[in-house]
Amino acid sequence: MQNDNILIDVQDVWKSFDEHEVLKGITMRVHKGSSDVIVGRSGIGKSVLLKSIVGLLRPERGSIRVMDREVIGLKTRDLNKLRKHIGYVFQYAALYDSLTVRENLEFPLRKHTDADEEEITDRVFEQLRLVGLEDAVDRMPSELSGGMKKRIGLARAIIKRPSIVLYDEPTAGLDPITAREISELILNLEEQFGITSITVTHDLECARIIANRIYILDDGVFQHQGSYDELKSSVDPYTRAFFQVAV
Amino acid sequence: MSRRERPQISYFHYTRQRLRGSMEEVYKITVFGLRFFRYVFLPPYELGQVRKHLDDLGAKSLPLLTVVGVIMGLILALQSRPTLDRFGAGAFLPAMIALTIVRELGPVITALIVAGRVSSGIGAEVGSMKVTEQIDALEVSAVDPYNFLVVTRVLACIIILPLLTAYVDFLAIFGGFLAEWLSFNSSFQLYFTEVIQSLTFYDLLPGIGKTLAFGYIIGVIGAYQGFNTSRGTEGVGRAATTAVVLASLNIIFLDMVIIQLTFLLFGSGN
Numbered sequence: 060m061q062n063d064n065i066l067i068d069v070q071d072v073w074k075s076f077d078e079h080e081v082l083k084g085i086t087m088r089v090h091k092g093s094s095d096v097i098v099g100r101s102g103i104g105k106s107v108l109l110k111s112i113v114g115l116l117r118p119e120r121g122s123i124r125v126m127d128r129e130v131i132g133l134k135t136r137d138l139n140k141l142r143k144h145i146g147y148v149f150q151y152a153a154l155y156d157s158l159t160v161r162e163n164l165e166f167p168l169r170k171h172t173d174a175d176e177e178e179i180t181d182r183v184f185e186q187l188r189l190v191g192l193e194d195a196v197d198r199m200p201s202e203l204s205g206g207m208k209k210r211i212g213l214a215r216a217i218i219k220r221p222s223i224v225l226y227d228e229p230t231a232g233l234d235p236i237t238a239r240e241i242s243e244l245i246l247n248l249e250e251q252f253g254i255t256s257i258t259v260t261h262d263l264e265c266a267r268i269i270a271n272r273i274y275i276l277d278d279g280v281f282q283h284q285g286s287y288d289e290l291k292s293s294v295d296p297y298t299r300a301f302f303q304v305a306v
Numbered sequence: 307m308s309r310r311e312r313p314q315i316s317y318f319h320y321t322r323q324r325l326r327g328s329m330e331e332v333y334k335i336t337v338f339g340l341r342f343f344r345y346v347f348l349p350p351y352e353l354g355q356v357r358k359h360l361d362d363l364g365a366k367s368l369p370l371l372t373v374v375g376v377i378m379g380l381i382l383a384l385q386s387r388p389t390l391d392r393f394g395a396g397a398f399l400p401a402m403i404a405l406t407i408v409r410e411l412g413p414v415i416t417a418l419i420v421a422g423r424v425s426s427g428i429g430a431e432v433g434s435m436k437v438t439e440q441i442d443a444l445e446v447s448a449v450d451p452y453n454f455l456v457v458t459r460v461l462a463c464i465i466i467l468p469l470l471t472a473y474v475d476f477l478a479i480f481g482g483f484l485a486e487w488l489s490f491n492s493s494f495q496l497y498f499t500e501v502i503q504s505l506t507f508y509d510l511l512p513g514i515g516k517t518l519a520f521g522y523i524i525g526v527i528g529a530y531q532g533f534n535t536s537r538g539t540e541g542v543g544r545a546a547t548t549a550v551v552l553a554s555l556n557i558i559f560l561d562m563v564i565i566q567l568t569f570l571l572f573g574s575g576n
Contacts, residue, residue: 149443156438166447170449
């Protein structure tokens with residue numbers, strides 16, 4: 060039976076690279092408006108799961124339903140239609156380095172909307188105001204700091220007002236203060252626009268700020284899940300160790 | 307198995323592996339390149355990107371090609387004049403320069419120079435986009451990276467190379483005149499009358515026509531190397547270098563094939 064409240068439904072997903080099995084039967088359900096966070100050690104397969112959800116990688120087994128559409132095996136044209144409802148924030152922002160900040164933000168609007176020049180400009184400046192970077196509008200990505208790139212990447216991901224946003228390590232490589240600012244910005248934007256999200260991170264402070272539910276990924280499966288407080292007070296040795304080391 | 311046999315066996319396996327790897331690579335490049343002919347007719351048509359690449363790939367090659375074109379003509383005239391004079395054929399120099407440039411040197415030298423500048427540039431640019439996840443970002447934005455990055459660049463190369471070749475041909479022939487004028491104070495009118503009289507449609511057509519194929523090779527090989535870049539910045543450097551080497555080799559090989567085909571279709575021109 061389909062639950063209308065579930066936007067992302069991942070069932071028994073397996074993914075390997077050559078002989079190395081990365082995901083070994085992942086299952087998770089993300090409800091509308093929820094902010095779910097996946098934590099785990101580096102290289103454990105968190106980003107692989109995120110890329111599988113958006114169709115960048117194709118798992119060997121299992122099912123991934125996004126907004127009631129099966130992603131695995133979906134034709135490119137249909138996948139692209141679905142992707143118009145999804146924003147993706149890359150680990151290193153992945154801004155188009157031959158385009159200015161303005162052009163980076165305009166890009167999704169020009170490709171997928173009929174907005175005129177005035178609307179596009181208004182929307183670009185609205186996004187820049189939201190992330191506090193109006194002054195950077197005509198700068199090139201190479202002229203931005205790591206934190207600024209993350210903010211612009213975030214602005215670009217939500218400029219089309221997607222229903223779902225996937226964040227890949229949104230605070231990686233940032234100092235603790237900037238990381239906290241980015242986490243709070245994500246929380247504010249999600250609340251403001253009613254975004255459903257999955258965030259992959261190993262930054263537990265980020266998870267504490269934005270997560271409704273946290274999944275701990277290890278050895279290809281979710282070992283534990285719960286709220287931040289539940290997991291922090293868990294008696295499970297791995298979860299305790301993970302939280303103690305990270306905090 | 308004795309110790310002596312081991313290196314021979316491993317060498318055999320090594321060669322077989324390399325050969326197999328090379329064949330697989332040729333197959334992949336061919337499939338990658340053939341996709342162009344399907345995608346180029348499918349919307350969306352990224353004409354803005356094609357215009358941008360025409361400027362980036364073509365107009366910015368002009369200074370280098372200007373210098374090369376003039377010097378190529380100068381050298382050809384200076385080297386050929388003594389030999390032609392020895393056989394009493396000095397009067398044929400303008401015709402010889404025109405035919406050599408238009409039929410062979412102009413297209414091939416232009417293609418090799420553009421391959422060095424453009425194919426490596428495409429390999430490095432697309433490769434850099436690959437390792438920094440910009441290609442993934444395009445895909446997630448519901449934009450087909452092949453159409454947006456490859457078709458536009460290959461199309462720009464196909465359009466620009468014949469134009470650049472015509473430009474280099476003219477400059478090289480002019481360079482030949484420059485050498486003649488500096489050495490013998492030759493007449494501009496006489497020189498170019500002889501050039502024009504010596505050239506026929508069947509000299510120009512294959513010469514310019516084959517540059518369409520060279521442009522395709524330059525674009526496809528550069529984009530393929532960029533698209534398949536791995537291992538970070540080291541991979542980007544390798545993609546750029548491999549793109550130049552493969553594009554140059556393919557241009558020379560294809561030129562040989564086209565010459566044979568041209569002789570079959572139009573005769574040797576004697």
